[in-house]
Amino acid sequence: MELFCLEKDAIMRAQKDPNIFCDERVLQSLLTVEDRYVPQGPYFKCVQKEIQPFMRRMVATWMLEVCEEEKCEEDVFPLAMNYLDRFLAAVPTRKCYLQLLGAVCLFLASKLKACQPLSARKLCMYTDNSITSQQLLEWELVVLSKLKWNLAAITPLDFIEHILHKLPFPEDRMMLIRKHTQTFIALCATDHSFTMYPPSMIATGCVGAAVCGLQPDQSNQNLWGDNLTELLAKITHTEVLSFTSAERISISAARDTNSSSAYTDCLKSCQEQIEQLLTNSLKENQQQQEGRASNKGTQSQNLSCTPTDVRDVNL
Structure with missing residues (x-):
């Protein structure tokens, strides 16, 4: 009898556990702790001096496109944005580091939620190599320390x-x-x-x-x-x-x-x-x-790896 590998590329999900979704205490526990993972103030007014809302949106759109390109689980992107918002609410950050921060948040969220986490090499590639793997790993420790290693955040x-x-x-x-x-x-x-x-x-x-x-x-x-x-x-x-x-x-x-x-x-x-x-x-x-x-073919060179180019944030 020959042994065949029956694994498929598709992600296999466990069936719903009725003990989780039929027990009101589970929902009540989520409602009780969810506020711990929400920024407690408007950090654009109180904390951040360089970063503006439109910059966050550009980086968020880029992060979403990376998740779609890599076919990440739907949990990865909201969790990564939770990390990014909690970090920005606590640490004044220069705008030239915003894409690096977004890449680190994706890196961490994919490790927690994805069956196949995003690699540092791929994330650097999606930034057009504007960051290095060494920077990614160094900032990973920075983000973890600022979030106090509390990564199991509640998301919608x-x-x-x-x-x-x-x-x-x-x-x-x-x-x-x-x-x-x-x-x-x-x-x-x-x-x-x-x-x-x-x-x-x-x-x-x-x-x-x-x-x-x-x-x-x-x-x-x-x-x-x-x-x-x-x-x-x-x-x-x-x-x-x-x-x-x-x-x-x-x-x-x-x-x-x-x-x-x-x-x-x-x-x-x-x-x-x-x-x-x-x-x-x-x-x-x-x-x-x-x-x-209308502009197809006129700007074929100097394009980023995803449709949203966040390099303008650094200007």
Whole structure:
């Protein structure tokens, strides 16, 4: 009898454990500790002097493109952005080191979440070798020390299955909602205005945006609109809200009043912001595609390895 290797290139996922998604204590534990991994203030105003929001967005877009090019697990990018935001909230950083920081955060997140972590050589290649492997390894220790080696951060993706498990949709429709939600979460991670939102609220808002973006079934018509928002708010709402930053958009009102309606309003505002971000992103992508089509072949040289060139940040 011959032995054959039956391993495939596709990533094999474990089946869902009902003991995790049916036990309310797991979701409650996530809600309890999620605030520990959220920047507690607007670091562009308080900490960073050189780095601006548009620079963060350029680097975030580059990081997302690297993850897409390497077919990384969907967990890698949001976790890497969590590392980047927590580092920037604690350490003043020169703009010439921002792409290096992004590469290090991808390096660490892929080690924690990816079946095949990104290599230092590939990450250097994606920066057009503007950084070296030695710099990457040195900064890895710097980031780890500033994050106090606390890498098991809570991200919006950790809440998706808990939320979807409580929605009355068929499995085939749930797969589509899940895919859209993951896309929206990645999009939110590229925008700095979501950095101080609790991961549970981003996840819930993305699920709501994904559901509302799909054509409703007549059988589930009663779930749409305000009814859906109220249902989603009940899933992730706790008796004592753990939102500590007064800077978070209208979430402090929900904390002070401990009101279900206030929390629902916060969630509705978050969902509307996500939908607006998606609209703006689609417009920008269309404009970029039209611009690339008109300039095709005129700038074939001096291009970076991914469509987003962040070298202009250093200027």
